[in-house]
Amino acid sequence: MGQIQTLEDLIGFLRRRFWLILAVAVLGAAVSAIYAKTRPDSYEAFAVIEVQGAQVSEQAGPGSAQLLQSIEQRLTTRENLLAVIDRHGLYADLPALSDDERAALLRRNIGFEGIAAAGNNPYGGPVQLSAIIIRASDGDAGLAARVANDFAQGVLDMSSTGKLEQARDTLAFYQEEERRLSAEIAAVEAEVADYKNAHDLSGMAEARRDELVSVEADLRRLDQDLVALMEEQRQLSAKGTLRATEQRRLQDLDAQIAVLTEQKAALAARRSELAAALAGQPEVERALAGYQRQLDQLNDSLGVVTARLTEAETAAKLAERQQGERFALLDRAVTPEHPVGSGGKKLFMAGSMASLLAGLALAFLLDLMKPVVRTSAQMERQLGLRPIVAIPELDLPGRKRRGGGPRLGEMRQKVLALPRAVLVCSALTGLVVVVAALA
Numbered sequence: 431m432g433q434i435q436t437l438e439d440l441i442g443f444l445r446r447r448f449w450l451i452l453a454v455a456v457l458g459a460a461v462s463a464i465y466a467k468t469r470p471d472s473y474e475a476f477a478v479i480e481v482q483g484a485q486v487s488e489q490a491g492p493g494s495a496q497l498l499q500s501i502e503q504r505l506t507t508r509e510n511l512l513a514v515i516d517r518h519g520l521y522a523d524l525p526a527l528s529d530d531e532r533a534a535l536l537r538r539n540i541g542f543e544g545i546a547a548a549g550n551n552p553y554g555g556p557v558q559l560s561a562i563i564i565r566a567s568d569g570d571a572g573l574a575a576r577v578a579n580d581f582a583q584g585v586l587d588m589s590s591t592g593k594l595e596q597a598r599d600t601l602a603f604y605q606e607e608e609r610r611l612s613a614e615i616a617a618v619e620a621e622v623a624d625y626k627n628a629h630d631l632s633g634m635a636e637a638r639r640d641e642l643v644s645v646e647a648d649l650r651r652l653d654q655d656l657v658a659l660m661e662e663q664r665q666l667s668a669k670g671t672l673r674a675t676e677q678r679r680l681q682d683l684d685a686q687i688a689v690l691t692e693q694k695a696a697l698a699a700r701r702s703e704l705a706a707a708l709a710g711q712p713e714v715e716r717a718l719a720g721y722q723r724q725l726d727q728l729n730d731s732l733g734v735v736t737a738r739l740t741e742a743e744t745a746a747k748l749a750e751r752q753q754g755e756r757f758a759l760l761d762r763a764v765t766p767e768h769p770v771g772s773g774g775k776k777l778f779m780a781g782s783m784a785s786l787l788a789g790l791a792l793a794f795l796l797d798l799m800k801p802v803v804r805t806s807a808q809m810e811r812q813l814g815l816r817p818i819v820a821i822p823e824l825d826l827p828g829r830k831r832r833g834g835g836p837r838l839g840e841m842r843q844k845v846l847a848l849p850r851a852v853l854v855c856s857a858l859t860g861l862v863v864v865v866a867a868l869a
Contacts, residue, residue: 447793454792458785459778466777471769472567475575477582478761479562481547494559495544501588502542505581508533518576520568540581541565561760571765578763589757597746604739611732615725622721642704645697652694659687 444451481494504510511533515521521532547560562585566578663683666676 443793443797447796450793450796451786451789454789455782455786458788459782462778462781462785465781466775472569473571473574473766474565474567474770475571475578475763475766476566476761477564477578477759477763479564479582479585480758480760481559481561482756482758495546497589498542498544498559498562498585501585504588505584506537506540510584511536514577514580518573518580520573520577536577539567540577542581542585562757564763566763567770571767571769575763575765582759582763586757586759597742601739601742601746604735604742607735608732608739611728611735615728615732618721618725618728622718622725625717625721638704642701645701645704649694649697649701652690652697656687656690656694659683659690663687 508530512529515532515536520536521527524532527535541564543563543565544559545561545563547558564578564582564585566574566581568574568577663680666672666680666683669676672680
């Protein structure tokens with residue numbers, strides 16, 4: 431800190447630069463007071479809307495907090511804000527502002543605050559409100575009240591129409607879903623019937639299995655008969671000379687063998703057909719199982735949609751009769767009598783503190799620009815030499831300044847002759863007068 435290294439140096443510095451610091455602080459405080467006083471006042475108006483509970487218990491739907499958020503987003507669109515500005519003639523004294531700037535300014539000057547309902551909401555359930563506070567700010571008290579009431583009426587209108595439209599849209603959606611699922615179920619059932627007809631699945635699979643077993647038994651029996659006849663034929667043919675009866679028997683054997691061979695070929699062909707038909711049965715069963723799973727899923731979805739459709743019909747009836755949760759204007763916005771302030775006191779206090787700091791900085795800078803050894807302690811600290819004698823500054827009555835004018839020392843002596851408390855009180859009195867003017 432240069433020459434200021436002890437408490438004694440700091441006290442001496444403040445005594446030397448007291449009037450400079452005080453002058454800068456008072457001047458800055460006066461400028462801050464003038465600037466704060468010239469700022470326009472701002473008025474705030476509030477409208478309160480009560481959230482009334484449902485007269486008839488209804489199924490859980492979107493909470494009033496979610497509904498308020500949706501309404502606020504629609505009310506603060508650019509088109510709606512410009513309509514409010516034109517309706518009330520807002521910012522007519524600011525013709526240089528564009529439409530976007532005017533809409534942004536109005537959006538900053540309004541607010542929607544929801545008051546949560548007493549009691550704990552169920553975990554994961556919608557947030558319920560007990561009241562809604564609508565705030566509007568403007569430099570004109572009457573305009574602030576009219577704007578707040580305008581937005582309050584907008585909330586009331588959109589809450590009633592919004593709930594009814596939402597209930598009707600929900601009902602229409604579930605009705606459409608019910609028709610779609612019913613049509614899909616009918617289409618799948620028709621597809622299953624066509625598939626069964628195409629693959630002859632009207633209970634014939636078990637009959638084919640029984641027929642295949644019977645055919646295989648007949649084939650085994652024919653093989654046994656053929657073996658016996660062919661053995662008898664072989665024995666007769668082994669004889670050299672055959673009697674007439676043996677020749678006729680041999681002819682009968684040939685005819686029987688031929689007949690049995692034809693029967694065996696027919697049974698073998700039938701067995702191949704049955705085996706081919708039964709070979710595709712697992713694939714058919716898998717296809718039918720897939721159809722059944724699809725039908726089960728569609729039926730489950732239809733059950734859920736039917737339950738939701740019942741809830742939607744109930745909600746639509748409550749909305750039409752206005753027996754559900756609704757908004758009612760509890761307190762209209764009235765013209766405020768007193769401004770909320772434009773931050774003038776805060777600006778004055780901040781400006782005064784900044785001025786005081788600026789005075790201290792200026793005084794310190796002047797000391798740095800003129801590094802003078804003013805005390806014996808500073809001389810001993812800076813040069814390492816202890817002075818033998820310290821001669822104080824003397825202001826003699828008869829001394830004149832250069833140029834023949836009165837000496838500054840005489841004026842200084844006259845001012846310093848006044849009690850320090852009187853001087854400080856005078857400065858503080860000026861500040862108090864400024865603060866009173868701000869209030």
